[in-house]
Amino acid sequence: xxxxxxxxxxxxxxxxxxxxxxxxxxxxxxxxxxxxxxxxxxxxxxxxxxxxxxxxxxxxxxxxxxxxxxxxxxxxxxxxxxxxxxxxxxxxxxxxxxxxxxxxxxxxxxxxxxxxxxxxxxxxxxxxxxxxxxxxxxxxxxxxxxxxxxxxxxxxxxxxxxxxxxxxxxxxxxxxxxxxxxxxxxxxxxxxxxxxxxxxxxxxxxxxxxxxxxxxxxxxxxxxxxxxxxxxxxxxxxxxxxxxxxxxxxxxxxxxxxxxxxxxxxxxxxxxxxxxxxxxxxxxxxxxxxxxxxxxxxxxxxxxxxxxxxxxxxxxxxxxxxxxxxxxxxxxxxxxxxxxxxxxxxxxxxxxxxxxxxxxxxxxxxxxxxxxxxxxxxxxxxxxxxxxxxxxxxxxxxxxxxxxxxxxxxxxxxxxxxxxxxxxxxxxxxxxxxxxxxxxxxxxxxxxxxxxxxxxxxxxxxxxxxxxxxxxxxxxxxxxxxxxxxxxxxxxxxxxxxxxxxxxxxxxxxxxxxxxxxxxxxxxxxxxxxxxxxxxxxxxxxxxxxxxxxxxxxxxxxxxxxxxxxxxxxxxxxxxxxxxxxxxxxxxxxxxxxxxxxxxxxxxxxxxxxxxxxxxxxxxxxxxxxxxxxxxxxxxxxxxxxx
Numbered sequence: 323x324x325x326x327x328x329x330x331x332x333x334x335x336x337x338x339x340x341x342x343x344x345x346x347x348x349x350x351x352x353x354x355x356x357x358x359x360x361x362x363x364x365x366x367x368x369x370x371x372x373x374x375x376x377x378x379x380x381x382x383x384x385x386x387x388x389x390x391x392x393x394x395x396x397x398x399x400x401x402x403x404x405x406x407x408x409x410x411x412x413x414x415x416x417x418x419x420x421x422x423x424x425x426x427x428x429x430x431x432x433x434x435x436x437x438x439x440x441x442x443x444x445x446x447x448x449x450x451x452x453x454x455x456x457x458x459x460x461x462x463x464x465x466x467x468x469x470x471x472x473x474x475x476x477x478x479x480x481x482x483x484x485x486x487x488x489x490x491x492x493x494x495x496x497x498x499x500x501x502x503x504x505x506x507x508x509x510x511x512x513x514x515x516x517x518x519x520x521x522x523x524x525x526x527x528x529x530x531x532x533x534x535x536x537x538x539x540x541x542x543x544x545x546x547x548x549x550x551x552x553x554x555x556x557x558x559x560x561x562x563x564x565x566x567x568x569x570x571x572x573x574x575x576x577x578x579x580x581x582x583x584x585x586x587x588x589x590x591x592x593x594x595x596x597x598x599x600x601x602x603x604x605x606x607x608x609x610x611x612x613x614x615x616x617x618x619x620x621x622x623x624x625x626x627x628x629x630x631x632x633x634x635x636x637x638x639x640x641x642x643x644x645x646x647x648x649x650x651x652x653x654x655x656x657x658x659x660x661x662x663x664x665x666x667x668x669x670x671x672x673x674x675x676x677x678x679x680x681x682x683x684x685x686x687x688x689x690x691x692x693x694x695x696x697x698x699x700x701x702x703x704x705x706x707x708x709x710x711x712x713x714x715x716x717x718x719x720x721x722x723x724x725x726x727x728x729x730x731x732x733x734x735x736x737x738x739x740x741x742x743x744x745x746x747x748x749x750x751x752x753x754x755x756x757x758x759x760x761x762x763x764x765x766x767x768x769x770x771x772x773x774x775x776x777x778x779x780x781x782x783x784x785x786x787x788x789x790x791x792x793x794x795x796x797x798x799x800x801x802x803x804x805x806x807x808x809x810x811x812x813x814x815x816x817x818x819x820x821x822x823x824x825x826x827x828x829x830x831x832x833x834x835x836x837x838x839x840x841x842x843x844x845x846x847x848x849x850x851x852x853x854x855x856x857x858x859x860x861x862x863x864x865x866x867x868x869x870x871x872x873x874x875x876x877x878x879x880x881x882x883x884x885x886x887x888x889x890x891x892x893x894x895x896x897x898x899x900x901x902x903x904x905x906x907x908x909x910x911x912x913x914x915x916x917x918x919x920x921x922x923x924x925x926x927x928x929x930x931x932x933x934x935x936x937x938x939x940x941x942x943x944x945x946x947x948x949x950x951x952x953x954x955x956x957x958x959x960x961x962x963x964x965x
Contacts (some may be wrong), residue, residue, distance in 0.1 A: 326800045334338060338342050345416055345916035345963065346911075346959070347914070347918070347957055348913045348914075348916070348917045348959060349780045349960065350917070351916060351917045351920045351924075351952075352660055352661075352953065352956040352957060352960060353634050353958055354661045354920065354923075354924035355660070355920065355924045355949060355952060355953040355956065356657060356661075356662065356924075356926030356953060357924055358923055358925050358949060359656065359657060359924075359950070359953060360657070360662075360668055362946075363671070363672070365655070366671075366675055367650070367672045367673075367674050367675030367676075368646045368647075368649070368650045368675045369646070369649040369650050369653040369670040369672075369943035369946060370644060370645060370646040370649050370650075370674065370946075371645070371649055371944055371946030371947075371949075372628060372641065372943075372945040373641045373642065373643055373644060373645050373760070373933075373942055373943075373944060373945075374641075374931075374942065374944075374945065375641075375642045375935070375940065375941070375943075376408075376415065376416070376417045376418070376424075376427055376940075376941075377404070377405045377415055377427065377430070377431050377434075377639075377943055378427050378430050378431075379594055379640040379641070379642050380404055380405055380434070380638075380639055380640050381405065381430040381431055381433065381434040382430070382470065382598055383396060383398075383400055383401070383594075383598070383623070384398060384402075384434050384437060384438075384593070385433070385434070385437075385473070385474075385642050386598050386601065386602065388437065388474075388524075388526065388527075389474070389522075389524055389602065389963055390601070390602075390605060390611065390612070390620075390622070397638060398437070398893060399438065400629070400635075400636050400637050400638035401434070401438075401637075401638050401639070402434065402435055402439075402440070402635035403635055403636070403637045404631070404638060404639045405431050405434055405435060405636055405892050406435060406440075406446070406633065407632065407637065408431075408506075409431070409446055409450065410423065412449070413428075413446065413448075413449030413451075413452065413453045414427075414428045414450065414453050414957075415427045415428045415431045417872075417939070417940070418872045418931035418941040418943075419929045419930050419931055419943065420871070420885070420929075420930060421871075421872055421873065421931075422721045422873075423453060423940075425454065425458055425462055425463055426464045426773075428450060428453065428454055428467075429460060429463050429467055429530075429533060430458075430467055430470065431450070432447065432450045432451065432454065432530065432533065432880065433471070433476075433530050435447065436528045436530060437526065437527065437528055442532065442892040449691055451533060453777055454533050455533065455535055458535065458537075459533050459534050459535035459537070460476075460477065460530070460533045460534050460535075461534065461537055461538070462535075462537055463581040464772050465482060465483060465770055465771075465772050465773065466773055467771070468481075468482055469482060469514070469517070469518065469573035470569065471530070472521075472523070473517075473522060473523070473524065473602075474523065474524055474525070474526035475523040475524075475526070476529065478527065478545035478578060479518065479521040480558070481959070482518065482556040483554050483768065483769035483770040484554055484557035484558045484560075484561050484563060484771050484844060485511065485514060485518050485557075485768075486519065486557055486560060486564070486569075486572070487512075487513060487515040487516055487519055487569070487572040487573050487575075487576045487912075488564075488568060488569070488572040489511070489512075489515060489572075490512060490515070490572055490575045490576050490579055491568075491571070491572055491815070492574060494689055494690075495642045496689050496724050497762075497764055498764060498765055498768075500512070501511060501686075501690060501757075501760075502760070502762050502764065502777070503687045503760075503765055503776055503777070504756065504757070504760060504775060504776055504777050504778035505591065505686055505687075505707075505708045505756040505757060505778065506591065506593060506595070506596070506756075506859060506873075507765075507771075507774075507775075507776040507777075508686070509583065509590055509593075509596035509600075510595045510596045510599055511770075512576055512579055512580060512603075513576070513580055513596065513599040513600045513602065513603035513604075513775035514599050514603070515576060515742050515877040516573060516576050516577070516580075516603035516607060517599065517602055517603050517605060517606060519569075519573070520560065520606045520607075522606055524747075535808075540833065544715065547731050547767070547833075547925075547956045549767075550767045550768055550769060552768050554768075559817060559872050563567075568835060573607065576603070576860070577603075577604065577607050577842045580600045581604070581615055582602060583705070583707050584600070584615060584619065584703055585704040585705075585706065587622045587625065587703060587704040588618035588619040588620070588621055588622025588623070589619070589622050589702075589704060590619075590704075591702075591705055591707065591708050592643055592644065592700070592701065592702030592703065592704060592705040593642060593643045593702075594626070594640065594641075594642045595642075595801060597619065597622075597623070601616060601618070601619050601620065604616060610877060614953070623640070623642075626640055626641045626644065627639070627640055627641075628641065630642070641937070642940075642942075643701070643702060644702055644703060645701055645702070645944065646702065646703055647676070647679055647699050647700060647701055647702065647703075647713050647717065648701050648712075648713055649944075649946050649950070650672055650675060650676060650718070650719040650720075651676065651699075651713065651716040651717045651719070652716060652720075652946070652950045652951075652954075653672070653946070653950055653952075654669055654672050654673075654676075654720035654721075654723065654724065655716065655719060655720055655723070655954060656949075656950045656953040656954040656957065657669060657953075658720075658724075658957075659722045659953070659954045659957030659958050659961070660954075660957035661954050661957060661960070662762055663725075663749060664723060664724055665724075665725040669723075669724045670724060670725075670726055670727065672720075672724070673697060673721055673724040673726050674721075674930070675722075676699070676717055676720065677728075677732065677735055679699055679700070679701060680697065680698070680735055680738070680739075681696055681697075681698050681699060681700055681705075681706050681709040682697070682738075682944055683696055683706050684696050684916050685706065685707040685708055685709065685759050686707060686708065686756075686757070687708070687709070687746065687756060689757075690758050690759055690760075691745055691746065691758055692756060694741075694742065694745035694746070695738070695741060695742065695745075696709070696738075696740060696742060697714075697735075697738025697739050697741055697742035698710070698711070698713070698714040698740070698742045698743070698746075699713040699717040699735075701713050708756055709742075710755045710756050711743055711746050711753045711754070711756075711784055711787075711788055712755050712783075712784045712787055712788075712824065714739050714742065714743055714791075715743060715784075715787040715788045715790065715791035715792075716787055716791070716792040717739065718736055718739045718740065718743075718794075718795060719737060719787075719790065719791050719794055721736060722794060722795055722874030722916075725749040736795060740791075740795055741787050743791065743792060744792070744800070744802045745757050745758075747788075747802055747805065747806070748760075748761065748779075748780050749806055750780060750787075750809060750827065751780075751805035751806055751809035752779075752780025752781070752782075752784075752785040752806065752810075752813070753780050753781075753785045753806070754778040754779055754780050754781065754784065754786050755778055755781070755784050755823075755824070756778050757778050760777050760778040760779065761777065761779040761780075762777065763777065765777065773936070773939055774935070774939045774940055774944075775936045775937065775939075780809065780935075781821070781822075781823030781824065781831075782810060782813055782820035782821055782822065782823070782834065782835050783820070783823055783824055783825060783830055783831050783834040783835070784823065784824065785806055785809055785810055785837040785838075786810060786820075786831075786834035786837075786839075787834060787838065788806060788835075789803055789806040789807060789810065789838045789839070789841070789842050790838035790841045790842070791839070791960050792806075792919055793841045793842040793843070794841055798841075798842055798843050798866055803842060803901070806842075807842050807844070810835050810838070810839060811839075811850055814835070814850055814854070815828070816854070817853075817857055817881075818832075818850075818853030818854045818856055818857035819831065819832045819854065819857045819858075819881070819882065820834070820835040820854070821833070822934065823934065823937065824933070824934050825893075825932060825933055825934055826870050826872055826874065826875075826884075826890070826931065826932045826933070826934055826941070827872075827874045827875055827881070827917075827934070827937070828857075828870060828874065828881050828882055829858075829861075829868055829869075829870045829882065829890045829893050829894055830870075830890070830893055830932070830934075832854050832857065832858060832893070832894075832897050833890075833892075833893025833894060833896050833897045834893075834894075835854070836851060836854050836855075836897035836898075836900050836901060837896055837897060837900040839851060840900045840901065846896045846900075846901040846902045852901075854897060854901075855897070855898055855903060856900050857882070858894050858897055858898055858908065859895070859898075859906075859908045860882075861882035861883070861894075862894070862908050862911065862912065863885075863886045865886050865915055866886070866891075866911035866912055866914050866915035867886025867887065867888075867890070867891040867912065867915040867916075867919070868882075868886060868887075868890045868891045868893070868894040868912070869883075869884035869885045869886040869887050869890050869891075869930070870882055870884045870890060871883060871884035871930075872878040872931055872934075872938075872941050875934075875937040875938035876938045884930070885930055886915060887928050887930050887932055887948070888916060888919065888926035888928050888947075888949075888951070888952045889928060889932045889944075889947035889948050889950075889951040889952070890932055890951075891912050891915055891916060891951075891952065891955070891957040892916070892951030892952045892953075892954055893951060893955075894912060895909060895912045895913065895916075895955035895958070895959065896951070896954060896955050896958060898912075899955070899962050900958060900964070901959045904959060904962035904963055905963075909959065912955075913955075913956065913959050914953065916952045916956060920952075924949075925948060925949045926948045926949065926952060927948070928943070928948035929943070930943070930948070931943040932944070934948055935949065
């Protein structure tokens with residue numbers, strides 16, 4: 323074995339007996355990627371890459387500021403320049419790189435540009451307007467887009483679904499109570515019930531009436547849809563003549579509910595939609611902009627802004643969320659897989675950060691698990707109300723691989739995390755991300771819920787991460803783990819893959835499920851694992867990489883199909899390596915793809931979105947995925963060939 327002095331000044335051992343050619347290139351790629359990732363660590367111990375979504379974040383920030391009367395010319399100009407830069411040749415805005423034009427996103431972008439002063443007869447506006455009208459106009463947009471337009475008198479509140487604030491008074495045994503909603507949905511719905519009840523209308527300064535087609539929305543076809551539209555009509559009548567005392571109580575409770583869930587950084591859940599709607603709701607309830615809750619909420623948004631100088635001038639864009647805990651736990655895993663010593667200062671610093679981020683208070687998850695002691699991790703810098711099982715599982719895996727100077731503190735955190743994860747298992751044996759048994763589909767039928775996921779049922783990727791973590795920490799034979807294994811086997815797709823809820827898509831689900839099942843004790847010869855490996859081999863691209871387009875969530879023809887990306891190639895390799903396929907042609911070609919497409923600085927180009935917020939609706943480009951997952955795969959490859 324030879325010694326190499328890295329740029330960080332720490333001696334690391336190279337792995338012996340690497341194959342020549344591709345193996346040497348793979349090793350060089352690993353070293354470059356490892357050093358680049360190390361260089362990105364913050365002094366406080368964490369890693370955080372940009373979380374890129376679509377321009378609706380920037381549009382709705384401008385519209386919120388217009389509504390509150392605080393929009394400035396400078397921020398408008400910079401945001402508009404960014405929005406303009408994302409328009410495609412056909413006049414549209416998409417929700418992910420290379421995706422089709424999206425009607426609601428395009429309508430919102432057009433509205434923001436008109437607010438910023440772009441003339442209706444400008445070529446880019448004419449092109450956008452023509453496409454919008456040809457694809458349904460404002461009438462065809464999602465409910466949330468029409469709510470934004472209603473705030474400025476550009477849509478009638480009467481033509482929006484009713485959501486009375488009395489929902490906050492419903493007990494957990496009553497259908498449609500808040501616990502029936504996913505955490506991100508309930509945080510959004512509560513403030514929106516206030517906004518939609520008060521039905522404000524403020525000056526936009528421009529009109530977008532030219533985006534109307536004049537056509538009526540299609541009538542509901544199915545029996546369930548007709549029933550819920552009938553319920554919506556009843557709720558509209560109640561909205562006009564509510565029980566006064568009940569309405570006053572529900573509005574007061576809604577305000578209390580919102581204020582109680584503001585985080586230390588001013589956010590709500592660390593995510594943009596409930597943050598913006600909570601500010602609007604509290605303002606409409608009489609909270610002045612100088613009130614500490616609103617002041618801190620508005621100030622906190624500045625921390626989610628990315629400022630960049632482009633050839634066309636400075637731009638300003640907003641992250642929908644930030645992912646320091648997630649990026650950190652994945653980075654620790656990648657660096658350990660890449661041969662970094664368990665007592666490396668960077669890893670110990672990361673472990674210090676993670677230990678400080680453990681959520682030790684009770685959140686909304688306790689509605690369904692009232693006797694469960696807290697002990698998890700959240701995704702964001704500040705989010706004590708909503709730790710999630712996915713971050714917690716990978717945090718346990720990461721902490722378990724660091725040799726810390728305070729082993730007792732680490733062990734206690736691991737024990738609390740294991741206990742919390744075990745208690746968050748759903749009755750069917752799987753794990754959802756934020757809540758247990760959040761599986762009721764009644765809320766999904768509401769006319770209000772026409773965009774994104776509103777419940778949080780178990781998913782293959784989250785369940786796999788939890789199973790892997792519990793098994794790695796010595797609980798392989800725990801009945802909880804065995805139930806999780808059964809859930810994964812029962813939810814394998816007929817083609818051998820697994821659906822990916824939080825990443826695109828079947829490559830992500832399969833890349834998570836296979837290593838987890840191997841860690842839990844399934845032999846590589848198990849039929850489920852053989853089917854998964856065969857599916858991956860069949861979906862490898864001719865360049866040696868793997869890719870799956872976001873359209874696979876809505877069009878089965880795209881499952882396993884797409885431009886090769888570094889992160890998705892990493893996922894596929896992680897699965898194949900877990901079943902001992904390191905000598906196979908698929909793995910060799912995948913490793914070669916990573917080695918030959920790496921940039922000189924040690925990372926990879928990846929404009930394609932491979933992360934998922936809402937399948938088919940809200941997609942994410944995690945800027946560190948393109949570095950973390952290839953590094954993980956290369957490290958595991960070296961370890962496999964050196965055995």
